[in-house]
Amino acid sequence: MDIFYIFTLCISAQFIEVYGQLNPTPRKDAEVDLSTRIVGGQEAAPHAYPWQAYLIKRLQGNWRFTCGGMLIDREFVLTAAHCIEGVSKRNLQVVLGDHDITVTEGTERFHEIKSILINPDYDPYTFDGDFALLRLKNAATLNSYVDVVTLADTFNDSGECVITGWGNAIKDGPQFTVLQEAAVTIVPVSTCESIWNSFNPITDTMMCAGNGAQGSCEGDSGGPMVCFENGVWVAHGITSWGTEQCGVDGIPDVYARISSIHAQIMSIISGGGGGGGGGNGNGGNGNGNGNGNGKGKG
Secondary structure, eight states: OOOOEEEETTTEEEEEEEOSOOOOOOOOBTTEETTOOOBSOEEOOTTSSTTEEEEEEEETTEEEEEEEEEEEETTEEEEOGGGGTTOOGGGEEEEESOSBTTSOOSOOEEEEEEEEEEOTTOBTTTTBTOOEEEEESSOOOOSSSSOOOEEOSSOOSSOEEEEEEOOBSSTTSOBOSBOEEEEEEEEOHHHHHHHHTTTSOOOTTEEEEEBTTBBOOTTOTTOEEEEEETTEEEEEEEEEEEESSSSOTTOOEEEEEGGGGHHHHHHHHHHTTOGGGOSOOOOOOOOOOOSSTTTTTO
16 A cells, blocks of 8 residues: 655645545444444525535546535635545545535536645544545635635534534435534533543544434535534534444534644645635636536536
8 A cells, every 4th residue: 555645845734735545444343433424404504504515536437425524715625534535636526505416506616626635643543633624726716605614713612513414314324415404512521531432532633512313424524513603603523423323312423623723724724825715716617527426426
């Protein structure tokens, strides 16, 4: 297995630009799925979460839905590191402005990837530091259905939040074709540790949230957990991992804690000329031509 790590000094030494293949094997406990993934929620109003993105991966010539993400700057999408393991930038695209992934709505924008930046401290066996940035080849145009989300710079150990995604309705079940939302409550770290530490350690780059049978499932990985604070939606978490059975009452899902790496992300954005999320972009229509399910994207 060839792994090529190239430090992109012109952007930040805090992340690693990936040009080759990265194929670690995550640990799979009997009752823990470390490749998680909304269950128990409802359909979101179209474009209510305009920062919502999803990733499509080219497999055998077809473009396939793979994970969620969030637009944090006109040039950058934040997602989970485990979503892009083993994927080269030429076989990955970001889709913005979508709601129903089986219908061409005219609001979708396909973006090719300029570079993939993986947190160098990411541990694929425990999912510690499960962060990755995708730099878009063309900056996104911001409007009512494509916009950036504010990132949390402090950690809240309580509060009500919302998770969104197109993941499965149940484990190994059908994928939602329209964006789903579900309300979740942040679980105190001490409680989360008491539930999870015997299976997988809860680190300071993680946070937990749940709400009975509502939670994330396969396909939701990389998507946002946002909390409404002082009149603004703020992204606190990235869907990372959880129980093998989706939406188990009493067992919270685990999210990558954005505040733990906020400074590094902002350094990359400012150094990379991301434009701070304002102004007019350069289109971003992309191509995304595949033969799979959903708009030929797979």
